Amino acid sequence: MAVPPEVAGQASESSGNGGGANAHKPLTPRESVVIRFAGDSGDGMQLVGMQFTSESALAGNDIATVPDFPAEIRAPAGTLAGVSSFQLNFSSSEIFTAGDEPNVLVAMNPAALRANLEDLPANAVLIIDKEAFTEANLKRAGYTSNPLTDHSLDKYQIFEVDVTRLTSLALQGSGLSNRDSFRCRNMFVLGMLSWLYQRPIETTVRYIESRFKKNQAILDANLKALKAGWNYGETTEMFASSYTVPKAEISAGFYRNITGNSATAMGFVVAANRAGRPLFLGSYTITPASDILHELAGYKNYNVYTFQAEDEIAGVCSSIGAAFGGAIAITSTSGPGMNLKAEAVGLAVKTELPIVICDVQRAGPSTGMPTKPEQTDLLQSMYGRHGESPVPIIAAMTPGDCFMAAYEAIRIAVKYMTPVILLTDGQLANGAEPWLVPDVSKLPEIKVEFAQQVEGQEFQPYSRDEETLSRPWAIPGTPGLQHRVGGITGEHLTGNISYSPSNHELMIRMRARKIAGITREIPPIEIFGDADGGDIVMLGWGSTFGPIREAVKQSRAKGKKVSHIHLRYLNPLPADLADKLRSFKKVLVAEMNMGQLLKMVRADYLIPAVGINKIQGRPFKVAELVTRISRALEEK
Amino acid sequence: MATALTRKDFVTDQEVRWCPGCGDYAILAQVQKQMPEFGIAPENTVFISGIGCSSRFPYYMNTYGFHTIHGRAPAIATGLKVSRPDLDVWVVTGDGDGLSIGGNHLIHCLRRNVDLKILLFNNKIYGLTKGQYSPTSEIGKVTKSTPMGSVDFPFNPITVALGAHATFVARSVDVEQKHLGVTLKRAHDHRGASFVEILQNCNIFNDGAFNDVSDKAIKSEHQLILEHGKPLVFGKNRDKGIRMNGMRPEVVAVGTDGKDLESIVVHDETNLALAFMLGNFEPPMPVPLGVFYATSRPTYDGAMNKQVIDSMAKGKGDPQKLLNGGDTWTVN
DSSP, X not given: OOOOXXXXXXXXXXXXXXXXXGTTXXXXXXXXXXXXXXXXXXXXHHHHHHHHHHXXXXXXXXEEEXXXXXXXXXXXXXXXXXXXXXXXXXXXXXXXXXXXXOSEEEESXXXXXXXXXXXXXXXXXXXXXXXXXOHHHHHHTTOSSXXXXXXXXXXSEEEEXXXXXXXXXXXXXXXXXXXXXXXXXXXXXXXXXXXXXXXXOHHHHHHXXXXXXXXXXXXXXXXXXXHHHHHHHHXXXXXXXXXXOOOOOOOSEXXXXXXXHHHXXXXXXXXXXXXXXXXXXXXXXXXXXXXXXXXXXXXXXXXXXXXXXXSHHHHHHHHHHHHHTTOXXXXXXXXXXXXXXXXXXXHHHHHTXXXXXXXXXXXXXXXXXXXXXXXXXXXXXXXXXXXXXXXXXXXXXXXXXXXXXXXXXXXXXXXXXXXXXXXXXXXXXXOEXXXXXXXXXXXXXXXXXXXXXXXXXXXXXXXXXXXXXXXXXXXXXXXXXXXXXXXXXXXXXXXXXXOOHHHHHHHHHHHHHHHHGGGGGSOOOOOBSOTTOOSEEEEEXXXXXXXXXXXXHHHHHTTOOEEEEEESEEESOOTTHXXXXXXXXXXXXEESSSSHHHHHHHHHHOOOOEEEEOOSSSOOOHHHHHHHHHHHHHTO | OOSOOOGGGGBOSSOOOSOTTOHHHHHXXXXXXXXXXXXXXXXXXXXXXXXXXXXGGGGGBSSEEEEOOTTOHHHHHHHHHHHOTTSEEEEXXXXXXXXXXXXXXXXXXXXXXXXXXXXXXXXSSBTTTTSBOOTTSOTTOOBTTBTTOOOOOOOOHHHHHHHTTOSEEEEEETTOHHHHHHHHHHHHHSSSOEEEEEEOOOTTTSTTTTHHHHOTTTGGGTEEEEOTTSBOEESTTSOEEEEEETTEEEEEEOSTXXXXXXXXXXXXXXXXXXXHHHHTOOTTSOEEEEEEEEOOOOOXXXXXXXXXXXXXXXXXXXXXXXXXXXXXXXXX
């Protein structure tokens, strides 16, 4: 059994004994490793994944993660529906995705094995809690024979570890119940894997100490299990070698690990702080957006108000009310909630009040697959309202990028007095990456100037700034500026109710021009690849950034003239986009939908772009895109 | 106030566009009359409405105003009041706006006890869409959408509000100007969500719906004016009273047949059970007008602001520190 897991990661050129703290066994370098931790949703696999991620970040690797968990909080234990997993790619070079397929799968029970096996390439390493493969668990997972003995796993390298027994042995005498001991299994696994890949466990020790500070017995047990796992790796003959993944070359600076929802929440907080105004979030809970509400609820000392509304409509409406009063107002939701908010967004368009609607997209329609990502709300964001109601749309590309996308959404909303839609998705929301922490003082200015009474002048709530066409923000409490706003068509300048046909068209065109003018805020497009055009440009937006960039990079490494343009601003589209796209022979638009940006590009520019579409609630695999690029090149 | 406010300070130059004879005119007049009494400057006052005839109200008040979308005024007002507790925020709604499409927001706003003054104009009909039955229309109501009579059992706004544990619940009538004025004052002085049902005549689609309490000839026989600490007596000669017969209320003659006032129920605004009982009065019982229920409970906006203020007092958040938190490391 003591066969070194030779394909536990992509072997790099050199190998040797790293020595150091772990001189007993040889160290084998790896360029990168993709691990997937899988278990029952009560097994704590998300926690193990996140801690392993922190350890890897501290080890200096570039990292990318993708969690995958069931919508059910506690599906019946041991069933396929209850399997929760966390995939992590850690590398010594720059990476853009969490990896197409895991090199290592940790399976805590038969269901976790069965649910993930199809993603595993031949020769992958399987680390299994042998004791969980009981007859009952096998049956629950739908196995008719035990895969550990029926040779169905022969093409993998299997490491059967008695995780449950070893954990309870390590905790003997701690006075813990069997149930509590069982719950420490994940820390044993984390300790073992941390040894196997020589991760520093200090960060996990600190985490355990802080997480369980109110329960010393549980704290001690978790630490014991963690260390027992580490020691097991080091002393047992199970593993002949441990592995190192050298530090990646990462730009110098101060980093933190951050998830998309966390970055989004912080982007909002910092933007409001920069604007010198309170932040108001009106929101109804919905997966996968709720963490934004949770996070902001903890930031009250930043002058943050969170209102958990009775429904999605009240969420957006309360934020419109707060915006009317001069707060930086936002609402967070996911696809179905966007539909419910649509009417109110129309009101914000008409009254020209600044709010940000953050849509953490998920697989639909209807309930769909709430914990799985999709990019299917772009056209809804563009057109899913009554009347002519253009709304700027901004999309985040990576978990860390959610920060700047949220910040920018508020900047645009306030500057142009308009609702802005911020699109992220479930993959960005829960995925984590190392994030170069920005210097707050160097972020773009967000200027809020409320209208004031000018002696001898009648206030006109719908007068316009010459450049931006935005109207004044006149908030209650300001003497002399009393005015009424509302959904009924208002007269140019005064805002008074008007049924004049020409005025109605004037106002619609005015707002459309205002939104179209936001192109002046968009920096010139940066093409990754051939700036002057080439055979193919891959066009994308949102969370497909990682797989597209990696696929383009790999294709270019093979000498292919492929480039990448990734959009942050989806409405208005950048002014230079059409010309840039036309400089390529082929435009491929890769999206996790049926071709929504594709339709916009074809309709706006009459460019015969071609779609690459995947609607499986899963990100593109790099290999899939590389294949599509090759095929498109052959087709010319 | 430096200079005393007058009615004129609250009147806009906008042409009032309700149907001639609409009960809304009387309500507008009384609100404009009362506002100066409250001593709040027009710029610190906000009127928020939804959709419907009543919801045109903000256009006629020279305060800040927001004519929003159907049913959502309580939600929009909540966002405003929570983030701007310094403002005096009023919600104007109707039986369709507040109890049909916006019923959810109304009850949640009441249970949270957001410090809003909510005026629900109840005319028991959809006026703006030209005469369909509303959620307060009586069963059997024949309208354009119910040619054979409505089969919907109606809501009673007072018991809906009480059921949502509103902290101030009152009823008045459009044409009872004096009573309306006093009720508005009480509603304004209350800290928390004040709910006032105003019985309002739609002379186009539901004329005379409240004749029993507005027709001078008969109203005193039907109005039961609620006054805290006073016995529940009514009638032109104040010769009828409400007495408990076991657990059931009944109307009895007072004075003439020897039944003295001692057996008559004394109104207690703080008694929720009594308020429910009065709220459920249907003919032949009289129509109670006045404050059914008033109690004190912390407001949502107050409690929310306290949390924010307390948190900030412990140390205002530094955005750079926020970003620098979590699992961090430095790459050289």
